[in-house]
Each structure stands twice: as structure tokens, then as C-alpha cells.
Amino acid sequence: MGVSTMHIVDIAQRTPEWHIWRREGISATSCAVIMGENPDKTPLELWKELVGIVEPADLSVIPQVRRGVKFEPMALQAFEDKYGKIALPFCAESTAYPFIRASFDGVLDDKSPVEIKNLSETNHLEVLQLREHSTPFKLYRWQVLHQMIVSGARRGYLWFWSPKHEPCCLIVDWDDLLVRRIIQAEELFWGLVMRGVPPEANPMRDLIPLDRLNLAVWRPLASARRAKESKIAELKAQLKVLTKEAKDLEAEIFPLLGEFRRADALGVKVTSYEVAGTVDWKGVAHELKGVIPLDVIARHQTGSSMATRFSVDASYDESQAKPEPLPRIRQKVEAISEAVEEPSQFFGTFWF
Template sequence: MKSIDLAQRTPEWHQWRAQGITASESAIILGRSPYKTPWRLWAERTGLAKTADLSKNPLVQRGNRLEDAARQWFEQRYDTLVLPVCGESEEEPLLRASFDGLTDAGEPVELKVPSERTLRDVAEHGRAASAFRLYEPQVQHQLYVAGADKGYLVFYQEDQEPIVFEIARDAALIEAIVSQGKAFWQALVEEREPEKDPQRDLFIPKGPQADDWAVLAGRYSALQQEAKTVEAELKRKKAALDDIQTTLVAMMGHSLIAESAGLRVTRFCAKGSVDYAALLQVRLPELGGDAIDAFRRQSSERVRVTVQEHPQKAVIPFKARTAPNPIADDHGLAVATSFWF
């Protein structure tokens, strides 16, 4: 391994990472990440999409805060030093890693500070847990860069016993990491889009469609503003009606029906709705989700359109690339399609 003298999380470190494929990206490139697709990573790396800022995420902040404690725990438990370093593969310098630590024997140690729910899942399912599946390629990537035969994946909690997996070198997985990593890099260089996942990736109109989208987005935004004005007026009138109704009911005293001056007021009691979920839990606690789904009506598609008041500050602002005019989010319009079951 070629060691790189860089302090992690510095501007120079970010620049170095951008010049290759990092260990944390391998799971995404292999399609194992539930958080990001290969296309999304490609879009962020090419500047088509902005990476979400997770620095204020409580789980991320907690992980950064407890990383040193996790490292010290591992050092004491395994009687070794664990030094955070950066390195590149001697065989393929394109593949690089920022290690949470390397032991005295040069073995990678990847430290995770998960939520309690994730830790319980890992404790229950072990290597079959989704978190292990997600981080396994990261450790294998690090093994390739470090030239080591084994490494460690540590799930740390300050108030619980940490869970440690010793991970042996997997030649087949490493081969996939290297080959698909190089192919992904070539797609970056050539600005060639990976195939999109229509269920997870964004549709971005291009060419004439971008122009049509811009016109429709402008019309939608204007109509929505008009609708808000009408709705605000309607809300005020409903509030005035409610005030009059309250006064009329107070005038009626204990009477249930009143009529005068062309206005009839009827008071009645309506039965409350049944909380069927609570009913089933109490009466049939053994009834599983599959049994309930057998009686679920057919799913239906719904659409949510969001007008972004400041699209340049959005989490995912896009800039024009192939289209002559700004695309989707540059016009402040985002469309999401969801399926309800």
C-alpha cells in the first residue's frame, strides 16, 4: 500500500478522495446501498447533483464524536495500536481508502456507531444483517488497498458491548470491487450515465423536454400561488362561519333543533370511527402482516408536486448540462410519484 500523508476531513483530503474510488463508495457501485444508487453517485461525482450535507445529522455527529472512543476500546480489547491513515492500492492506485485505523499488523479496522435499532438487528442476524451487508464491501475494499488478509468491522455503542466481525479476504468480492470500480471511473471520465433505477433515481428532462418542463413549471407555480390566495380567503370565510355557528348553538341552549330567518340548525351526535389496527392487535395479536395484506385493497398511484421557493438552496439542485435551458429543479418544480398500499 502507498501511504498518503493527509489529515482526514481536510480540503486536501477531499480533493484526494475525488481523484479515485473510495472504500465507502464500493457498496454503492455494487448496488448494495439502500441510500444511494450508482447513478446518483455518478451524478454527484460529475457535478450534475449536489451531495446532501449530512454534517448536521445527529447520527453522523454522534459517530464522529464517538469514533475515538471506539478506536480506544478496540486497542484495549485487541492489545494493538489502531492508527487512522490514508492509502492507495499499489496495484490499482485508483482504489484508495481512508482507514478508521490499521492495526500493528496492517489490518483494517472499520468503526461504526449505529443506532440502537441497527445494533439490535446486527446482534440478532449477524452477517445476514443489512448493516453488515452494507459495510462488508467497504472492508473488502480496504483489505485490497492495504494488502491484508483480514480486517475488522466494529459496531460500537458506549453503553453496550460492541459487536466485532473478523472479515477474511474475499477474492471474488474484491475482484468485483476492482472491476466495477474501474468501470464506474471510466463512466465518470467519459461523462457516460449509468443505467437509472426508475424507482429511486431522478428523471431529468433534456433538450426540448427541458423547455416544455420549464413552461409547465412556471404555469404550475403561478396557478399554485393563485390557489393559495383562494384557499386563504376560503379559510377566513370558514372561520367566520364557525364563529357564527358557535354563537347560534350557544343561543339554542339545550335545544337540538332551531329554525328562523331561513336558517335551520340541527345538533346531533355522530359515532366515532373504529381503530381497526388497535382492535386487531388486542383481539388477534397473533395475526401477522401477511394475513392482513391478503385483505388489502389494490394499490393506487398518487402524485405529489412540490414548488421549491429557493431551488438554488435545495438539497438536490441540478445545473443544465445537455439542455440549453436550466432543467427540472432550476425551475423550482419537483415531481414525486408514490404507490400506496
């Protein structure tokens, strides 16, 4: 199974026109999201971006992303110097599946994509030690497989480059089974985008859809909770003042101990003691030119537990709240003759 040709798109990467073009299809970075392999974004969150409900995050403000863009030409040159092959950057679409799109960091003469990754020092060292078993490789190989579907290549390369450490080139080979999964999942997902139909929400990761929340019960409880948050904020402000006043008094009391470390008089007890510093074990590993394997950390980690965090906007006024934008519908449902499939059978699941 393969795609023999691609349609090259004459568009400059990271321009406004490029962002528009990317939103009219599925980019390589979206592949891991759709396959349920991206820990930072779910298919539903990606769908909301593509149908215009939410604005995509501006990744250009992230220091690591800006750093990667800055070093990308150097990294590409380093690849060419090491392997003697020229990799040309451009944008393209699959001819068989035009909605499957890719913005290549570089493509070799045989159409093999070269994807450059300039990671944080911690992640780069993990790649050097664990290679194909590293978390970055397991995440970014989906991106390269997507690019191979566009270019028709049987092999792709992940080029992990660092200005401080040795680079690492890892190979991603064509896998018929994985490619079929990707194409079927992306085709199904794009159909949902076209029709404005959301994929199934993941109860473990997504916000519960409002139509599945009992708002009649939630509304009065939320109102009461916001009122409590206002009172908490008021009392916290008072506590902050009282705490400062108490610290000021303690600063006057402590010198009265002289050379002693403890005192207990007139209802005030003072005890001075030494606190041992914590050990930055990851820092130790870096200094020893290594990475603590995740399985070693897991063996010495206590059992996990569930925690719940509430974030309350005390100033929220439902009467002033704007309704959620409607999804952009590119294709009317009645215009589609094929049966609508259940989306959850592909997203983030192995169906073979």
C-alpha cells in the same frame, strides 16, 4: 486475488484537503453505491457529485454522523481494550488501482481494517439480534471489502459500538468473486467519471434525464400545473382563515351541550367520541430488549401499492433558470484506446 501493498497518504481526515483527495478517487463509502447496494444513493447520483454537477450533501450536519464522530475515539479504544490490538487511523490508496482509496478508522498490524459504526439505537439492536443477517452489516460489508482491496488484508472487522448497549464485532472475510466484481465495477465507474460520461439512469430510482423527456409536451403542461399551484395556494390561505373561524365558533357551541355528548339542532350536529391511542410496537420491542424481525413484520403487513407525489414550485421561471453545470472531464474520450463498455452490466447487478 489480492493487493499486497498500499500507498499511505499523509493527510488528516475531515480536512478540506481530505475532501479534495477523496473526490479524486473512489472512497470506501462509495463502494455500496456503485454496486447498487446503497438504498440512499444511486451510481448516477454519485457520478454527478464526482464530476461537479451537484454538491455532495454535508453529512457533518446530520446528528447521527456528528454523534459517530464524537464517539469514534471511545469506540476505537473499546476495540483495543477488548481484543488487545492497536488500530491506527490513516488514509491510503491501492498501489494497483490508485483511484481506489480508503480513509481507515483503524488498521491492525496485519493490515486488517477496523470500521467503526455508531448506529441509531434501533439499528444497533438489529445488529445484536441478526448479526450478519442485519441490514447494517449487509450495507457496510461493502465498505470493508473495499478497504481490504486497498490494504491487502484477507479479513476486516465491523465494530458496532454503542454507549448504551453491548458492542458487536462482525468479521468480513475476503471473497475472490466479490472482490473481482468490486474492482471491475469501480474501474468501469471511475472511467465514466474520468470521461464525463454518465452511467445508465435507474428508472426505479433516478430522475429521468432531460434528454429523454419530451419537453415540448412537458413545458405547457408544467406551466399550467404551476398556475394551478398558485391558485391552490391562494385558496388554501383562504381555507385556513375559514377553518380557524369555524373552530372558534365550535369552541363556543360545544359548552352548550353540558353533560351530553351529542346534539343535532338547526343544521349543526355534534358528536363526541373516544379515540383509542395507537401502539408503538417498535417501542414495545425496545422495552422488551428485542427487535421485531423484518420477516415477522412482513407477514403482518398489507400489500404494497404505488403512490405518486407531485411537488410544484409555483414561482419557477424558466427564463431565469440556470443551466445544469457541465460535467468535469478529467480525460478526453479520444485519448482512451480501449473500447467503452456498457456500464449497466455491473452497477447493481450480479453478473456471475
